[in-house]
Amino acid sequence: MKKKFILILVGMSMFFSCDQLLDIEPEYTQDAENFFNTPEDFNRALTGAYDLMQASYLIQWIGEIASDNAIAGGESVNDSRGLHEIETMTHGGVNSELRDLMRFNYAGIARTNYIFENKDKINFDGKDQILAEASFLRAYYYFVLVSFFGDVPLVVDKRLSISEIPNTDRAPKAQVYEQIEKDLQVAMETLPWTNPTIGRITKGAAMALMGKVLLYQGKFPEAATILGDLITNNQAGYGLFNDYSRLFFVANENINEDVFTIQYTGLEGGGYGCLVCLEGNAAVGFNGIRQYNGPLYGDGNSYNLPTQDLYDAFADNDPRRAATLLDIDAFIAAQPNADDITYAIGGGGHTGYYNNKYIKRLDERGLPDDDLTSPLNYRVIRYADVLLMAAEAFQRTGNDGRARTELNKVRARVNMPSITSSGPQLLEDILTERRLELSGEGYRFFDLVRTGKAAQEIQGFVVGKHELFPIPQVEIDLAGGKWRQNPGY
Template sequence: MIAYMKAFKFILPLSLIIGLGSCDSFLDVQPRSSISDAQTIVDKASAETAINGVYDSFRSYYSVDFQSIGYLSGDNIQWTGSQSQIQEFINHRVNAENSTVASVWSGIYSSLNRINHVIEKVPAVQDALLTDALKNKIVGEAHFLRALAYFDLARIWGGVPIVTKPTGSPSDNRGIERATQEQVYAQVLADLNTAEPLLPATTDRFRATQKTVWALKARYYLYQKDYAKAEEYATKIIADAASYQLVKPYNAFFANDARGTTESVFEIFYSVNETNGHRGQWQPQEKGGTRQWAPNDAFVALVNNPEIGGNRSTLVAKDNQGRWYGNMYYRSPATDPTFVIRIAELYLIRAEARANTNNLTGALADLNAIRERAGIAKSTAATSEQLLLAIENERRVEFALEPHRWFDLVRTGRAAAVLSVTDANRLVLPIPAEQLLIDKALKQNPGY
């Protein structure tokens, strides 16, 4: 990621420059979809290029490394490769020198720096072609994406530095101490609240709109255990049946080169020029992949059980050696979308919120909507506790190859019981060691 972003020094995020003086060619590489500093965001075209550059950076950090943290740390996926640093997530013994952790940190802060340039500079642009409505839309998208980035930072590391100003030199934004996790989540909500009135009330599965904000708010409030708000915002999306519906069968949202279906609330677009590295990790060697991520035996048993997996068994397949592999990312070339928010998640958010507020009938209806789409029998859960466990189990299968399982078990306090992670310090990851060396204001998470 650092190499990807290194044409302009101001693009570099917090604490990313190591040994700058010894790298003579540091400024010699032109990045794709880059934005330069204040002098280049001067009109409609450059403002649109800048926000496109933000989406481009999300294609990078959401492609493999960030998502792998979410599912490798759970209990569905095994690592078949030889790099011990990947196994650290499965063993829940992640080291501060772990390269995936470093890549995700740098990727998110690179995205944040692009975002901060847009937020600071686009409002001041004077161009008759850049109408107020378009200007608001660009800035609103940037605030939504900043909320998503800080949401991910908060759930991976807890407290992190909150950086809301663009980096203009190697020393900018150094020395910022880590905020608390609560303060980072407050920044998420502030950005979502700012984005909401700026964005159009339209449906766009690849760009942020008011509806995308509502969907992320539903997830945010579930994490905060504000169940009334979680239900409220999930309902806003579910009620818009003309725009969002559970597609049938389960794999209809990704199979046969599908993209942008009514299942999708927000997905990240990839093309033949900017491919999704996930495909190569999941597909077997016979299909040009490495199969370094693979469903483990426990998940294979669950998803192939007709009473649990139902038609979700299409998530896995066997290669020519009889080995199971994940089949959500399969396209050649690798233009598979990354699904950030699906309508299925909103149903299960609302089900969980309702189960926690004793609306058992409503919770069961939402849970059974997911089960019916999967082609399995309705749940008979009758108490709040039974429903919450049923929802947890449903989320495990429904989002098995998406980055939810680990974060679900952490936020519900179930990681100890399900994954035997009894050291609370291991519920967040270590700050990358290289960042601690660069910025002395950063302090490591306890236990690392």
């Protein structure tokens, strides 16, 4: 998704991730005074704003590892120590992964704000759509931040200088959500249902994210309205892909099930020094089988390993279990050359299972180092998620019949029997279905938190503390100590 762009961001430390986030060519020759003078400048700036979504690997890791779905894994407990601390609920304000997540998303916000700061410089056909896409991107980045950290500094339509940071406090999350909804409303009203450029945001993506934002806030009637409208009108032709077992293969990307997807390519190499600079999906290689030598799969780093608890949650006849979790020993035993297949167990933990949705396959590798260059897209919102969110919203507003209808569409796709329950049991069935359908995709932790189930499902979870992650201490220090830390940290 990354293209050459010329863009100077902000002087704010947390808005930067590494030097490679900027692609200034030639150096020091363009700034706001001689940029945004052509439609192409706006398009290049928008491409730069899309680019920070490459950090999706952090959401996919943390959303699973913080829950009952996965352990951190890896070479040792000191290999990405921050993930191991999140797994055991011992994380604090010094955590590399959480700091990266905050910085990368604020870098994305800074890039959208830079566009809005200059939005009146010229007029041209298509500018409204560029601004609407930028509105969506800003909403998405803020939604990630508010989901992880709660109250966060709210910066809109401008960049901050270093001197302004100590005077910029954390905004209440209700205020941040208000801005998110405002931006998504612009996107919904302006964007078309389809876009010839693959990966660009559409009206359906904006509606789906708005539904999720409303659901996360407990605004169930509003969520039911938006999601119901998306399902009923559906001018983009969204649907459920017929073969769940192959849904997460590169060959089946950008299909009717993809509502909001982050695009990746395997045609550009990269290094470990800046994972957000990659054009490939870093999660895929990191989730792979350590030192594996055998058919179908490539070797990887054994991160984000599914748990026995997740495996046991599936019925034996549910095809989503095999599509979601690779039982490595059972897979090897079923091969004709089983004695020739080898793999290694990392010191960071081993469950016997691997994330079979986002995993390196031999015929899907990118350029060297192919641990870092997977072309497998990250599906932020699938149509199945839209149906399940709608089912929950309808049930919570008393419409059990419509809730069952949307829930059973998801189950029918994998030939599982229809759910016939009502009331509180129906809600439980919907939430269970979310785990079965969406496990491995990075949203289990947030589902547990927002439904009040985290303490009973996550070992070590402390009520009143672990609903949010800590603000990185270095960012508090950069703000002159003015930002208060989240409770309990």
